Structures are given as C-alpha cells and as structure tokens.
Amino acid sequence: xxxxxxxxxxxxxxxxxxxxxxxxxxxxxxxxxxxxxxxxxxxxxxxxxxxxxxxxxxxxxxxxxxxxxxxxxxxxxxxxxxxxxxxxxxxxxxxxxxxxxxxxxxxxxxxxxxxxxxxxxxxxxxxxxxxxxxxxxxxxxxxxxxxxxxxxxxxxxxxxxxxxxxxxxxxxxxxxxxxxxxxxxxxxxxxxxxxxxxxxxxxxxxxxxxxxxxxxxxxxxxxxxxxxxxxxxxxxxxxxxxxxxxxxxxxxxxxxxxxxxxxxxxxxxxxxxxxxxxxxxxxxxxxxxxxxxxxxxxxxxxxxxxxxxxxxxxxxxxxxxxxxxxxxxxxxxxxxxxxxxxxxxxxxxxxxxxxxxxxxxxxxxxxxxxxxxxxxxxxxxxxxxxxxxxxxxxxxxxxxxxxxxxxxxxxxxxxxxxxxxxxxxxxxxxxxxxxxxxxxxxxxxxxxxxxxxxxxxxxxxxxxxxxxxxxxxxxxxxxxxxxxxxxxxxxxxxxxxxxxxxxxxxxxxxxxxxxxxxxxxxx
Numbered sequence: 001x002x003x004x005x006x007x008x009x010x011x012x013x014x015x016x017x018x019x020x021x022x023x024x025x026x027x028x029x030x031x032x033x034x035x036x037x038x039x040x041x042x043x044x045x046x047x048x049x050x051x052x053x054x055x056x057x058x059x060x061x062x063x064x065x066x067x068x069x070x071x072x073x074x075x076x077x078x079x080x081x082x083x084x085x086x087x088x089x090x091x092x093x094x095x096x097x098x099x100x101x102x103x104x105x106x107x108x109x110x111x112x113x114x115x116x117x118x119x120x121x122x123x124x125x126x127x128x129x130x131x132x133x134x135x136x137x138x139x140x141x142x143x144x145x146x147x148x149x150x151x152x153x154x155x156x157x158x159x160x161x162x163x164x165x166x167x168x169x170x171x172x173x174x175x176x177x178x179x180x181x182x183x184x185x186x187x188x189x190x191x192x193x194x195x196x197x198x199x200x201x202x203x204x205x206x207x208x209x210x211x212x213x214x215x216x217x218x219x220x221x222x223x224x225x226x227x228x229x230x231x232x233x234x235x236x237x238x239x240x241x242x243x244x245x246x247x248x249x250x251x252x253x254x255x256x257x258x259x260x261x262x263x264x265x266x267x268x269x270x271x272x273x274x275x276x277x278x279x280x281x282x283x284x285x286x287x288x289x290x291x292x293x294x295x296x297x298x299x300x301x302x303x304x305x306x307x308x309x310x311x312x313x314x315x316x317x318x319x320x321x322x323x324x325x326x327x328x329x330x331x332x333x334x335x336x337x338x339x340x341x342x343x344x345x346x347x348x349x350x351x352x353x354x355x356x357x358x359x360x361x362x363x364x365x366x367x368x369x370x371x372x373x374x375x376x377x378x379x380x381x382x383x384x385x386x387x388x389x390x391x392x393x394x395x396x397x398x399x400x401x402x403x404x405x406x407x408x409x410x411x412x413x414x415x416x417x418x419x420x421x422x423x424x425x426x427x428x429x430x431x432x433x434x435x436x437x438x439x440x441x442x443x444x445x446x447x448x449x450x451x452x453x454x455x456x457x458x459x460x461x462x463x464x465x466x467x468x469x470x471x472x473x474x475x476x477x478x479x480x481x482x483x484x485x486x487x488x489x490x491x492x493x494x495x496x497x498x499x500x501x502x503x504x505x506x507x508x509x510x511x512x513x514x515x516x517x518x519x520x521x522x523x
Contacts, residue, residue, distance in 0.1 A: 002080055003164040004144060007099035008051075008072075009041070010034040010129065012106070015149040018044045020101065023156050027164060029099065054094060076100060076136040076143055100136045101146045103181070104129035107188055125189060130182050137182075140175035141168065147181045187211045208384065210375070215242050221254040228254040238369030239268065239361065244335070248348050249357035252333070255280070256311070256357065260333050262423060263313035264361070268368050269391075269419040270315055275299040279310040282443070286420045287436035293322040298436040300329065303457055311335070315366070318343045327352050335359040337366060391418060392516045398491070401499075402506045402513035406489045410466055414491040414514055417468035422520040426470055429454040431487070433465035447471070451478055455485050464488050470520045472496040476505035483509035493519045 007029050011017055014037065021031055021041050033041055033048040041048050054071050075094040078085045089095065104126035136143045144166045146155055151174065158170055187209045212231035221228035232242040241261055252260070263278040266286060275295035277284040285302030289295035292314055300307045307329065314336040318326075323343035326334065327350050334347070334356055347353045374385045392398060398414070400406065406414060417432040424430060425443035429450040432438065439457030441450030447469065455462055463486030472493050473479065479502055482490065490506065494515030506513040 001162075001165040001167075002098060002142065004029055004099045004159065004166060005164075006030045006032065006095060006097050007101060008032045008076070008097045009037050009048075009101040010051075010132075011037055011101060011103050012126075012129075013103050013149060014040055016152050017041070017101070017149070018046070020146075020152045020156070021046045021048075023159075024099075027159065029164075032097070072097075072132065073135050076132065077139045078142075079139070080142060096142075098142060099144045099146070100132070102129055102133060103147050103149075104185055107185075107192055126185075130185055133178050133182050137175040137178045140171045140178075144171050145174050145178045147174075147178045151177070184211060208382075216252070216257070218257055219251045219253045226254070230257060233372075236369045236372060238367050239264065240369055243361050244359045245361065247339075247344065247358045247360055248353075249333075249355060252357060256333050259311040260313075260335060260359070263311045263333075264335060265368075266420065266423045267313045267315050268366065269422075273316040274314070276313040277302070277307050277310045278313070279306050282425055283420050283423055283437070283440060284310055285437050285440075286416070288416060289435060292316050292318060293325060296322055296325060302437045302440070320346060323347050326356075331356055333357045333359065335361065337361060388422065388520060388522070390518060391422065391520075392518050396517045399494075399515045399517070400512065401494070401503050401515055402511065404489075404507070404510055404512040406466070406512040406514065410489045410512065411514075413466045414468065414489055417466055418491050418516065421468040421470050423522065424470065426521045426523055428468075428470040428520075428522065430468045431455065431458045431462060431465050432468070433458075433461060438462060438465055447473070447478060448481070451481060455482075458485070462486055466491065468492065470522070472499070472519070473502050474498065476501045479505040479509065479511065479513075483511060487511060489514065491516060493517060495519075 007024055009017065009021065009031060010033065017037065017040065022044070024031060025046050031041070031046065031048045032051055032054065034051050038048050038050065054075065071092050071094040074089050074092060075097040078089045078096055080086065080096045080098070107125065133145065133147065136145050144155070146152065158166055188211070190209055191211070212233055214229050215232040216230040218228040218230060220226055230241060232240060234242065241257070258281055259278045262281050263276045266276045266278070266283055267274060270288065272288050273290055273292060273295055274286065274288050275292065275298070276286050277299045284306045285299035287295045287298035289298060296312065309330055309332050311333040312326065312331050316336070317338045317340060318336045319340050320342035323346045327346065338360060347356060347358060368389065372387050374387050376383045413432045413435065416435065417430045420432070420437060421428050421430040424440055427444050427447040427450045429441040429447070430437060431454050438461050439454035441453035444450040444453065458465060465487055466489040467482055467487050469478065469490070469492040472495050474496055475498060479490065489512035491514045494517060496502065503513060
C-alpha cells in the first residue's frame with residue numbers, strides 16, 4: 001500500500017486548511033496549491049509548490065481555469081503501480097498525486113453574490129473542481145480525496161495510525177462522499193435554472209431530482225421494525241422541522257415527528273393564541289383563546305380520550321399555569337415558541353413528564369415555508385404535487401348563498417372550522433362552537449359516516465354550532481342530518497351538481513350556508 005507523498009490543495013472553504021497543511025508538511029508530504037490557497041498557506045509559513053510548475057501556465061480567465069489541464073488529470077488518475085503510465089506521466093511533466101484536498105466555489109448569482117466573486121454571467125459555475133473530483137474519485141484505489149473540512153481530523157488520525165498508508169476502506173468511503181458532493185452540486189445547479197421553469201406553465205421538468213440532507217435520525221418508523229430518519233432542505237424559506245430545538249425528553253419516532261409536523265402546520269394557520277392537539281396525523285382538538293391555559297383545556301375537551309398520548313402545539317408562550325395542566329395529562333410531544341422559566345422547570349423536573357419531548361421554535365420563524373412540494377411514495381416511484389397552501393382561491397372569498405346570514409361570531413367559528421378541516425383526513429367533518437372544536441370526523445369512506453362521528457363527539461353542544469366539510473355535499477342528506485342536531489351554519493366548497501338542492505335544504509332548516517370555492521381533500 002502506497003504512502004501519501006504528494007497532495008494537491010485547491011479549496012474555496014479554507015476552514016482548518018492551515019492546520020491540515022501544517023500536518024502534511026511535517027509528515028514530509030509535498031504540497032501543490034492553486035494561487036488562492038497558496039497565499040494562505042505561505043503566509044502561515046508552509047512551503048508549497050505552485051501549480052504552474054506542472055501546467056507550465058498561469059491560471060487563465062482570472063482563475064476560472066486552474067486545474068483544467070491534461071497533466072493535472074493524468075497526475076490524479078495515474079496508477080503508480082503501472083510502469084507505462086508512470087513513464088507517460090513523467091514525459092508530460094507530471095507526478096503522482098495521491099491526496100486531493102478540494103471543495104468548490106458555491107453557486108453564485110447576480111442576486112446573491114459572494115464576497116470577492118461578482119459573477120460575470122447568470123451563474124458562476126465551478127467547472128474545474130467538480131471535474132477533478134470525478135477524475136480522482138474514479139482512481140480512489142490510489143488517491144485519497146478530502147472534500148470537506150470536517151474530514152480533516154479523521155484523515156490525520158488515520159495517517160498517524162498507518163504511517164500515511166490510508167486504507168482502501170477509508171479511501172472508498174471518502175470517494176463516496178466526493179461523489180455525493182458532486183451530485184449535490186449538480187442538482188443545485190439544475191435547480192437554479194429550474195426555478196425559472198416553476199414560474200411557467202411547466203410545473204415539473206421531465207426528470208425530477210430531489211435533494212435532501214439527513215438531519216434527524218428517528219428512533220424507528222411507523223412501527224419498531226422500520227428504520228427512519230428526517231431529511232431536510234436547508235434552503236427552504238420559512239419554518240421547517242430543522243428549526244426545532246429539543247429542550248427535554250427522549251428521541252422522536254416517525255409517528256411523533258409526523259404528528260409534530262401536523263400540529264405546527266395547523267398552528268401556523270392562526271395569528272391568535274391557539275392550542276392544537278394532534279394524534280395519528282389528525283387534529284383531535286383546536287381552540288382559540290387569549291389565555292394559553294383556556295385554549296389548551298378547550299382543545300383537550302374536544303376529545304379527552306384521543307388526547308391521551310397526543311402532540312400539543314401552542315402559538316404563544318407556555319406559562320406555569322398551563323404547564324401544571326399539561327402535567328396532569330399524558331402528552332408525547334409539546335411545541336411552543338417559548339416557555340416561562342417556571343413552566344420549563346416544572347415540566348423538566350416532574351416525574352409525570354419525564355418522557356415528554358419538549359420542543360421550542362423561534363416565533364420569528366413562525367411562518368409557512370414557501371416553494372415546497374408534497375411527495376408521496378407509490379409502487380415504483382413517487383407522485384408530486386404543490387402543497388395545499390390556500391384556504392380559498394387567490395381571488396376568492398367566502399360566499400354566503402343561503403337566506404340566513406351567519407353572525408360575526410358564527411363567521412369566526414366557520415373560518416376556524418375551515419382551517420382545521422384542511423388538515424383532517426378525508427372525508428372530513430369539523431364542528432366548532434365558541435372558538436373551539438367540538439367534534440371531528442376523519443378518514444371515513446362515506447361523508448355521512450364522518451358526519452355521524454363528529455356529531456356524536458359534539459353531543460348536545462352541537463346546538464348552535466357550525467360545521468365544515470372538506471368537499472362539497474353530493475346530496476342534501478348531510479344538511480338534513482345536521483339540522484336534527486341544531487347546527488346553525490355550514491361552510492363547504494360548493495360546486496356540486498345539486499348545489500341548488502343543498503341551498504334549498506339549508507333554507508328549509510334555517511341554516512346559513514357559506515361556499516369557499518376550493519376543496520381540501522387530504523389523504
């Protein structure tokens with residue numbers, strides 16, 4: 001196994017590069033460097049060989065072309081055990097390079113230039129770096145490739161252990177990371193140009209590249225025998241699950257994470273103080289109130305049984321009074337923008353909440369992400385759609401089509417019901433009264449079955465309440481049934497062939513009917 005004897009260093013990210021180069025120099029490794037890197041190293045007193053000694057030329061196009069020379073590629077691709085290749089390399093003035101330390105210039109656009117690099121065209125693309133990485137990675141049986149400063153410590157440790165003879169497994173692992181970095185760079189480049197296409201009628205290109213980075217390893221998937229992790233897209237604007245800060249409790253499972261995401265999405269629909277309780281991806285209860293304690297109690301009251309082991313989200317600070325109440329009910333996960341010291345100390349010290357996972361997210365980030373996609377795995381691939389980011393059409397508004405008009409209070413409840421309904425599995429029915437949900441019917445194949453579940457949960461309190469349906473009523477039977485329980489107002493998309501019959505039924509029962517013009521199925 002050959003000992004590392006010559007390194008080529010060409011890095012944009014110069015973090016810890018002086019420390020690495022100092023180490024290599026002390027170990028007797030010759031260092032060839034491109035001009036920008038060379039200045040940093042020589043300023044630190046590290047002797048280097050100028051790249052031009054191999055290429056016979058200065059860097060062209062203001063440094064745009066540094067390593068795009070046949071002799072450089074021959075030097076990283078040559079097999080040092082092949083006499084013929086070594087002779088050819090020597091004849092062209094090259095030498096074996098067995099360590100490549102390299103990372104590319106970030107993609108730059110006129111809108112977001114980086115310091116010291118003003119793009120000449122639409123985008124500045126690092127051609128030489130990514131091409132050289134591919135060449136060296138192909139020859140990873142002979143070349144070690146470092147593409148990230150985070151790899152330097154492990155490399156130096158391995159160098160010391162093996163006297164510079166880096167193992168095949170480590171070179172292979174580093175080559176894998178190098179290929180990953182190049183793929184990441186190429187996808188970023190593709191997406192830069194593709195963003196323009198999103199604004200046209202072409203929703204998606206013929207080939208779809210999805211770039212995510214592993215962010216949170218999860219305890220297990222939907223079931224303990226399934227592996228799981230959360231992969232994020234750091235460039236997404238707005239709140240993401242990557243912004244969560246865990247303050248207390250064990251790691252999350254897939255189900256915890258999914259419910260937490262649902263709770264945050266629902267909470268972000270509201271500007272007022274709201275408490276959201278979620279279980280198995282569905283809202284169990286949602287309530288609006290000036291006081292977090294009252295909002296939580298009202299939300300939990302919607303379905304006490306289903307609230308056991310749920311996820312709870314607040315849009316406001318959790319105080320000690322609310323924490324005391326949270327202590328009395330088993331809650332898997334808690335999320336809020338902030339907590340008082342008293343609330344956090346109580347929840348962290350109580351034996352009853354020892355396993356409660358407590359999270360915080362800055363209220364400055366409490367806004368919906370933009371430009372995200374909804375992705376669903378199917379046999380052999382995925383289906384893609386835009387996120388359902390609207391409550392009513394862009395140019396639309398809620399229309400009252402019945403003789404009876406909702407009061408201002410009823411209208412507020414209708415909007416609350418409509419917001420919650422958007423996040424309930426279809427078929428979905430939500431009943432609301434006095435700023436809180438009373439009953440939620442979810443995931444039934446028949447809308448009437450969902451209605452019956454919601455009405456049963458609401459019970460006698462349904463009298464005077466309002467109702468939301470995620471899709472239109474195909475028949476008047478839903479209106480007729482709600483009338484039996486005293487529902488005073490309904491909100492639904494409309495657009496059914498029998499809309500006139502639905503309106504007539506609501507008028508007969510003196511029910512206010514509001515149409516949104518937009519359906520919100522969620523499967």
